[in-house]
Amino acid sequence: MTERPVARGVTAELLARHDRPGPRYTSYPTAVEFHEGVTADDYLARLGEADGLGDAPLSVYVHLPFCDERCLFCGCHVIISPDHAAAAPYLELLKREAELVADRLPHRRRFAQLHLGGGTPTYYSPEQLTGFLRHFLRLFRPLPGAELAVEVDPRVTTAAHIDALADLGFNRVSLGVQDFTPAVQQAVNRIQSLEQTAALVRRARERGFHGINVDLIYGLPLQTPETFERTVESVVDLGVDRAAVYSFAFVPWVRGNQKRIEEEALPSPETKLTLFALARERFLGAGYEPIGMDHFARPDDELARAKREGRLRRNFQGYAVIPGDDVIGLGISAIGDVRGAYFQNEKKLSTYREAVGAGRLPVARGVLRSADDEVRRAVIHELMCNFRVDTAAIGRRYGLDFERYFADDLALLRAEEAQGLARILPGRIEATPTGELFVRNLAMCFDRYMREKHAGEARPVFSRTV
Numbered sequence: 099m100t101e102r103p104v105a106r107g108v109t110a111e112l113l114a115r116h117d118r119p120g121p122r123y124t125s126y127p128t129a130v131e132f133h134e135g136v137t138a139d140d141y142l143a144r145l146g147e148a149d150g151l152g153d154a155p156l157s158v159y160v161h162l163p164f165c166d167e168r169c170l171f172c173g174c175h176v177i178i179s180p181d182h183a184a185a186a187p188y189l190e191l192l193k194r195e196a197e198l199v200a201d202r203l204p205h206r207r208r209f210a211q212l213h214l215g216g217g218t219p220t221y222y223s224p225e226q227l228t229g230f231l232r233h234f235l236r237l238f239r240p241l242p243g244a245e246l247a248v249e250v251d252p253r254v255t256t257a258a259h260i261d262a263l264a265d266l267g268f269n270r271v272s273l274g275v276q277d278f279t280p281a282v283q284q285a286v287n288r289i290q291s292l293e294q295t296a297a298l299v300r301r302a303r304e305r306g307f308h309g310i311n312v313d314l315i316y317g318l319p320l321q322t323p324e325t326f327e328r329t330v331e332s333v334v335d336l337g338v339d340r341a342a343v344y345s346f347a348f349v350p351w352v353r354g355n356q357k358r359i360e361e362e363a364l365p366s367p368e369t370k371l372t373l374f375a376l377a378r379e380r381f382l383g384a385g386y387e388p389i390g391m392d393h394f395a396r397p398d399d400e401l402a403r404a405k406r407e408g409r410l411r412r413n414f415q416g417y418a419v420i421p422g423d424d425v426i427g428l429g430i431s432a433i434g435d436v437r438g439a440y441f442q443n444e445k446k447l448s449t450y451r452e453a454v455g456a457g458r459l460p461v462a463r464g465v466l467r468s469a470d471d472e473v474r475r476a477v478i479h480e481l482m483c484n485f486r487v488d489t490a491a492i493g494r495r496y497g498l499d500f501e502r503y504f505a506d507d508l509a510l511l512r513a514e515e516a517q518g519l520a521r522i523l524p525g526r527i528e529a530t531p532t533g534e535l536f537v538r539n540l541a542m543c544f545d546r547y548m549r550e551k552h553a554g555e556a557r558p559v560f561s562r563t564v
């Protein structure tokens with residue numbers, strides 16, 4: 099046991115009341131509301147509308163799902179294939195899908211943001227990635243100052259990968275770390291040395307990458323405040339520009355690989371919150387600024403500047419700086435956000451292959467957002483990015499009386515206010531410093547689906563908020 103206190107202002111009772119299943123709000127409505135009534139025809143119609151916007155910048159997300167081996171904690175949509183030859187045809191399908199989308203956007207091919215996520219994009223060789231990206235970059239072109247980002251696993255990423263990506267114009271990189279403690283690494287089947295991580299950070303910096311990010315996870319088996327503090331200190335010593343400190347989303351009923359994690363080895367909710375509070379203290383002490391609910395950035399980093407200037411945005415990758423006006427998703431399970439609707443691709447490789455092979459856009463489900471979805475999305479977005487909502491501005495923007503429209507939601511928020519987590523003021527609402535630790539719970543007050551559909555569900559669809 100540790101003598102360290104749980105985060106400031108957090109009593110055991112407060113924690114018990116708030117540690118419950120809830121979304122991370124990378125979208126609203128969240129992905130569990132996506133349904134099969136939304137089809138490729140809807141996507142075609144919205145792409146047609148999007149093309150009419152001419153020069154408006156796009157964001158593009160490309161999902162590269164393959165990994166050599168499964169980390170036991172992993173909640174991402176991955177395909178484990180030690181046989182690399184089996185993964186090669188996927189790149190051809192991606193090229194074809196990019197062509198199908200590009201055909202529908204003859205006037206709108208310029209992007210402000212390209213993100214390669216996974217899985218592990220650098221599972222592919224530098225030559226394979228270059229082959230796919232050259233093709234993609236002939237179809238879609240970066241705008242001046244565009245952000246080209248890639249997620250890498252330092253265990254499989256070489257200097258040649260970094261060089262190839264830099265040569266193609268990539269300027270942002272995010273490295274998966276999670277925890278440097280050997281016992282924790284063993285418990286999650288992910289052995290990764292500090293040295294290999296440091297070498298990659300150095301190489302990325304030499305090749306002009308900025309906004310270099312490291313991902314950590316708190317709440318993993320065997321983590322203690324002492325071990326996690328050492329991990330955070332190592333990350334600070336690496337001198338990265340940004341760090342994401344994610345709450346471990348433990349959803350074994352959705353991700354079978356997590357069943358192999360020993361539940362008794364997981365830290366308690368109190369310890370979990372202490373781990374985050376400690377990481378926060380260490381990053382702030384080292385001069386980083388807090389960004390949204392789980393990121394930290396150096397004051398001169400783009401993310402910190404965007405936060406100060408009110409330009410921070412939330413998207414499926416977390417927090418973003420220069421999002422396009424529409425998001426194109428390519429690859430299995432990828433989610434697009436085009437002209438007021440979310441579209442998610444087929445999650446299974448076989449169905450994805452079938453659709454793309456037949457020249458069809460591989461949309462499997464989605465949501466066409468209603469006017470009510472849009473205004474709630476704006477409120478939740480403000481809360482998640484800035485911990486406050488300018489309710490007067492929302493009222494003006496959407497032509498409604500905030501107090502009246504959100505009467506039920508504000509009643510829920512008042513209960514949070516009574517517990518010291520929020521303040522409801524004339525013209526604005528805000529999270530208190532303690533409330534910032536529970537911002538997902540505050541956002542849930544404005545989530546209509548949560549209370550009308552998911553309240554009291556026996557089998558939760560979301561991870562716990564702490």
Ligand SMILES: C[S@@+](CC[C@H](N)C(=O)[O-])C[C@H]1O[C@@H](n2cnc3c(N)ncnc32)[C@H](O)[C@@H]1O
Pocket residue numbers: 171172173174215216217218249250251252273274275276313314315344345346347348
């Ligand atoms: C696609 S992975 C990153 C790239 C690469 N595959 C790697 O692991 O280094 C994206 C990030 O998601 C986070 N992540 C994965 N599973 C998670 C979970 N169950 N809970 C919280 N974060 C998770 C990890 O921090 C991971 O670095």
Ligand code: SF4
Pocket residue numbers: 164165167168169172173174176216217218251274
């Ligand atoms: S955490 Fe990264 S490397 Fe590990 S299984 Fe998930 S996507 Fe693959």
